[in-house]
Amino acid sequence: MRRANMEKVKEFLELSEEESEIVSRLKIHPNRVGHEPSFYEDFVLRGIRVDRVEPGFVSCTFKVPPRLTDSSGNLATGAVANLVDEVGGAVVHVDGLPMNVSVDMSISFLGTAKLNDELEITSRILGQRGGYSGTIVLVKIKATGELIAEGRHSLFGRHASKL
Structure with missing residues (x-):
């Protein structure tokens, strides 16, 4: 039974010849100077517009694309x-240091967003101790202010030496 289910999943995920050709032509541009982009980063981050950055706060907008709908x-x-992970990590990122690693994430799903809805995503630091940081990420429909999700995100990362 389990093997039959795995075969069904494998068949579902297989690309047709036409789909394989389309994927092979994808152009993925680097989003960080000096680093090769990954398909994941381009797929998830494409379309996010950073509106405001302050110490301990990031605000972005994002229009829901077809590729991220169910x-x-x-x-x-x-x-x-993914949005909670990326925007929560962005608020604690320090240029010149490696990205922090997600340690824990908890998300309350409070509503739904539809295709082409414009979202407002905000993140702020709740606190930091040593290499650990806690953030909160709010995902709202921009036009109505309806809260779609609230994420709590814990991260760990190296800090610059004080020597």
Whole structure:
């Protein structure tokens, strides 16, 4: 039974010849100078517009694209988790140091966003101790202010030496 299910999943995920050709032509541009981009970074981050950055605060807007919706046309919960991870990590990032690593993430899904909804995503630092940081990320529909998700995100990263 388990093997049959795995075969069904494998068949579902296989690309047609036409889809394979389309994927092979994708151009992925670096989003960090000196680093090769990954397909994941381009897929998740494409379309995010940073509106405001202050110490301990980041605000972004994002229009829900078809590639991140589920079969019902709603923003996929996995896409919300990726947005919480990326924007929560951005608020604690320090240029010149490696990205922090997610240690824990908790997301409350409070509503849904539809295809082409414009979202406002804000993140702020809740606190820091040593290499650990805690952030909160709010995902809202920009036009109505409706809260779609609230994420709490804990990260760990190296800090600059005080020597």
